[in-house]
Amino acid sequence: MSILKKLSKTFAGKSAAEPPTNRLQVQRAARVLVTPLHRISFRPVGSDGNLLGLKNISVGGMALICDRVVKWASEDLIRGLLTVDKKEFEIEARIRHLSEVLAGCEFTGENLILKRAIEDYLRVEILALNLRPIGQAYLKPDPRGKAQWLTDGKANELYCVSDDLGLVAFHMSFIGHYVEWTRESGVRAGSVRPNEDDRPYHKGAELLDLSKSLTKEATSLAKVFVQNVERVSDDLRRELIEKLGD
Numbered sequence: 001m002s003i004l005k006k007l008s009k010t011f012a013g014k015s016a017a018e019p020p021t022n023r024l025q026v027q028r029a030a031r032v033l034v035t036p037l038h039r040i041s042f043r044p045v046g047s048d049g050n051l052l053g054l055k056n057i058s059v060g061g062m063a064l065i066c067d068r069v070v071k072w073a074s075e076d077l078i079r080g081l082l083t084v085d086k087k088e089f090e091i092e093a094r095i096r097h098l099s100e101v102l103a104g105c106e107f108t109g110e111n112l113i114l115k116r117a118i119e120d121y122l123r124v125e126i127l128a129l130n131l132r133p134i135g136q137a138y139l140k141p142d143p144r145g146k147a148q149w150l151t152d153g154k155a156n157e158l159y160c161v162s163d164d165l166g167l168v169a170f171h172m173s174f175i176g177h178y179v180e181w182t183r184e185s186g187v188r189a190g191s192v193r194p195n196e197d198d199r200p201y202h203k204g205a206e207l208l209d210l211s212k213s214l215t216k217e218a219t220s221l222a223k224v225f226v227q228n229v230e231r232v233s234d235d236l237r238r239e240l241i242e243k244l245g246d
Contacts, residue, residue: 029058030129032122032228044070044080057122059115061093061106074098078105084117124221127156127174128228144168150231155192158229160236167239172225179214179222181243189214219244
């Protein structure tokens with residue numbers, strides 16, 4: 001089966017009577033785990049310059065790693081300077097959950113510029129967190145092994161096939177990137193764009209510029225994408241990252 005046919009098969013719904021959106025649950029705003037590689041921090045007002053790290057962040061709030069000098073209580077309104085990449089925002093947030101180590105905060109008001117900055121900076125992570133598994137009953141049997149398909153109902157997805165020896169093949173697409181790996185051919189990359197026709201619930205895809213190897217940028221983005229897909233096992237995640245290479 002050609003790559004284009006595989007993509008069309010994968011993106012297509014089971015039938016017009018069962019639209020893909022019926023199989024995907026609406027979730028709250030995706031919370032991205034903040035790592036040392038992320039350029040995100042918070043400086044509360046009156047902290048004398050002390051920066052606080054973040055455990056996670058979403059477009060609606062953040063979980064701050066509490067400092068011993070911080071004296072907060074649940075429902076307190078805190079103000080400060082939130083840095084996202086190289087952009088700084090004066091914000092206020094309500095503490096909704098408080099423990100000895102974390103303060104879960106909800107941003108107040110409708111700061112659309114802040115929301116857009118978070119979405120832009122953490123775009124790949126948020127896309128991955130929004131992927132949801134499609135039940136086996138909706139998947140056509142794959143002769144190569146057991147298939148797993150996670151999608152956001154749009155053009156972003158992860159499709160894997162495994163047998164008793166581990167991964168047989170996978171492909172992923174996100175923000176226009178396409179990456180695939182098979183035991184026979186190894187890893188290749190290209191770009192993909194949605195191609196919708198007039199049939200209800202039909203989604204196709206056009207694959208462009210398939211190359212023989214991944215660039216460093218594409219490899220890094222693909223690993224970030226895989227690391228943030230929640231609904232896969234840790235063993236599968238490790239194997240996917242291993243196949244992507246350095």
